Amino acid sequence: MALSIEQKTVDAIRQHGARDYPNECCGMLLGQADGDQKRVLEAVPLRNLRTVPAEAQKLLPLESPGRESERNRFLIDPREQIRVEKEARARGVDVVGYYHSHPDHPARPSNYDREHAWPWYSYVILSVTQGQPADLTGWVLTENRERFDPEPVEIL
Amino acid sequence: MPVTVLIPTPLRQYTGKKESVVVEAKNVAEALQQLTSEYPDLRRHLFTDDGKLRNFVNVYLGDEDIRFLQKDQTPLNDKDVLSIVPSIAGGADLYCICK
Numbered sequence: 184m185a186l187s188i189e190q191k192t193v194d195a196i197r198q199h200g201a202r203d204y205p206n207e208c209c210g211m212l213l214g215q216a217d218g219d220q221k222r223v224l225e226a227v228p229l230r231n232l233r234t235v236p237a238e239a240q241k242l243l244p245l246e247s248p249g250r251e252s253e254r255n256r257f258l259i260d261p262r263e264q265i266r267v268e269k270e271a272r273a274r275g276v277d278v279v280g281y282y283h284s285h286p287d288h289p290a291r292p293s294n295y296d297r298e299h300a301w302p303w304y305s306y307v308i309l310s311v312t313q314g315q316p317a318d319l320t321g322w323v324l325t326e327n328r329e330r331f332d333p334e335p336v337e338i339l
Numbered sequence: 340m341p342v343t344v345l346i347p348t349p350l351r352q353y354t355g356k357k358e359s360v361v362v363e364a365k366n367v368a369e370a371l372q373q374l375t376s377e378y379p380d381l382r383r384h385l386f387t388d389d390g391k392l393r394n395f396v397n398v399y400l401g402d403e404d405i406r407f408l409q410k411d412q413t414p415l416n417d418k419d420v421l422s423i424v425p426s427i428a429g430g431a432d433l434y435c436i437c438k
């Protein structure tokens with residue numbers, strides 16, 4: 184498993200993470216998959232629906248809203264997701280994964296990430312420290328849902 | 340009655356690469372039961388260990404989220420199309436042991 188991505192796309196993700204700090208940012212990775220090898224052609228920034236708690240709570244309620252917020256949680260609006268995916272399909276590109284940021288946290292998947300993850304998709308995590316984009320890592324959920332395997336990110 | 344279930348990309352590895360599966364069902368719960376009995380490897384990604392639909396699985400009947408219809412008791416009609424839409428959510432650890 185490996186994910187290849189152009190430097191300019193990585194830069195776009197990094198800028199998104201800095202722009203939305205101290206909130207988590209999120210977006211869709213569009214591209215092509217060939218067996219275990221995925222190639223990202225485009226990163227589409229999407230709104231973190233946790234910034235609209237009333238909407239987000241109707242879809243995927245947080246267990247302890249006092250400690251969980253848009254600063255440490257993200258949720259993509261499924262209607263926006265469906266629309267962007269449909270438009271991408273029409274152009275012949277697929278959703279190969281998603282990215283999100285961890286403001287002032289390491290670029291490692293949390294248990295919450297794992298519980299909500301899907302197999303096959305690539306999960307790119309960007310750490311943003313004091314507003315500055317830092318490490319960027321890639322991950323894939325294991326078949327048994329027990330953990331993430333690191334996925335090498337090859338920057339073209 | 341026959342209804343079509345659209346399978347999202349990350350789950351197609353469990354349906355023999357099929358993008359859609361036709362099942363016989365009167366409501367959403369039955370449709371998902373049928374689907375997972377035909378393709379048991381799908382189960383752990385759609386249902387919790389105690390058999391409840393995972394809360395991050397979005398199911399749409401046409402353009403409507405079944406959460407805002409009658410949830411898994413939403414009745415189905417002949418030739419209805421159900422879409423399984425992966426909810427994309429996550430976030431950092433609540434307590435960080437950073438650096």
Ligand SMILES: [Zn+2]
Nearest residue numbers: 296429430431
């Ligand atoms: Zn995360």
